Amino acid sequence: MDDRQSSQSPTIINVMFYYTDEFEDVTSDIVGYVNQQIMATNLGYQMSNINLKARVFCIEKIANFRESGSPISLLQNFARLKRSRNSADIAILLLSKVKDRVCGIAYTDALRTRSRLSFGWIAKGCPSHTLGHEIGHTFGALHNREISQGSVPRGGYAYGNLITLENGTPSGRHSIMAYTAPNYELTVNCYSGPDVICQGLVTGDHRNDVKRVLVGRKLGMSRIGNERNACRGLSATTTTTTTSTTTSTSTTTSLAIESSTDTEDPQETVSDTGTETVTNNPDPGTSTTTTTTSTTTTVAPAKGSSVVCRLCRRLYCVVYPAYCYICNRPCGV
Known part of the structure; x- marks a missing residue:
């Protein structure tokens, strides 16, 4: 399924970025940081032959929001506070550091809920594909089957993948949505799919095909917001995506919170359905120290x-x- 269509412009997903006081304290160029995340995300779409583009709608400081509590409670509080996403399709909160070993978190399958819970957060110091990973969750994509433990995405195929060679041996790499595993330590900035070839490797098959869900739901996701509200924060400049075949190691965690059609309250949605864990750690060149205390x-x-x-x-x-x-x-x- 080659989604590249020279005669058609890519489907645009508008992303509203919010940042905390703590993030501002450790980030001298917030617009530059956001542009880098968007460029990496769009590169993932380009390398996967997906006619989709993430665009910065606005970058705004979120007042009186503290980076305290569990990863899930941060997401819940953020979603309750910014329900409208300022009319964008997706809202992403930027945190200053990894939270309890978690690099990012998002509600899954926003189109399945009446309230369109297309919210997530990502932490500074994490790999450049983290934003694309969390946006993938909002489309309904899950992690690789090996760690999904019975969770089945709508359609049954939207799983990340541990990439193998033609003879079935490990390639050392995994797709954007997959979890790091022994012999699959490197992340390629491509989504799983039977027709996605990244660094000479086929990234998926008909059972593990995140590309299919991104292509199939991109129009619906682009209609979540109407972009009518004004941007009262920072604006990002337009940048050009350059094809590259980079890889990164991943050892940190990302969470996906399954959305529910039974409730519109983010708090209830989480408690009623549960979560699943996955990978995506700080870049090798970034020093990040996280301490977990247990009694x-x-x-x-x-x-x-x-x-x-x-x-x-x-x-x-x-x-x-x-x-x-x-x-x-x-x-x-």
Whole structure:
């Protein structure tokens, strides 16, 4: 499915960016930072042959918003505070640092909810593909099957992928939406799909095809907002995307919160459905230190293992230290 159409302009997804006081304190060029994230995201679409383009609608400071609480509570508070997304299609909050080893979080499948929960946040110091990863969740894409633990995306095929060679051996790489695993440590800035070739590798198949969901839902996602509101913050300059075949290592975490059609309240949506964990860590050249405090003596599972939280029975913990973002404590306690 080659979505490149020379006679048609790409479908535009307008993104409203908000940033915190803490982010402003550690970022001298906020517009430049946002432009870099957008360029990397659009490069991922271009390299995957997807006729889609993310565009900055506005960049605005969010007043009196503290970077405190769990990753999920930050998302919930952000969604409640900025319900309208200032009329854009997607709203993204920029945080100053990784939160509890999490690089980003977003509600999944915004088109499935009446309230169109197309919200997420990303942290500074994380890989350049993090924004594209979180936007992918809002379209309904999940992580790779190996860690999705029974979660099935609408349509059944929108999974990231651990990329193998033709003979079935590991390639050392995984697609944007997939989780880092042994022998699949590098992230390629491409989405999974049977016709997506990145660095000479086919990134997916008919069972693992995020490209298909991005192509199929791009028009609906572009109609979530009407872009009628004025931009009262910063404006980003237009930049040109240059094709490149970069890879990055990923060891940090991203979360996907499944949206529910039964409620329009972000708080209820999370508690009613649960979450799943995935990968995407700081760039190798970025120094990021994260400390997780625990008062229990429970031995955490080895990095990469999968554990069900004994309290909520919903979250599969896959990163050491294993931590349940629903119960707000280490898994298995």
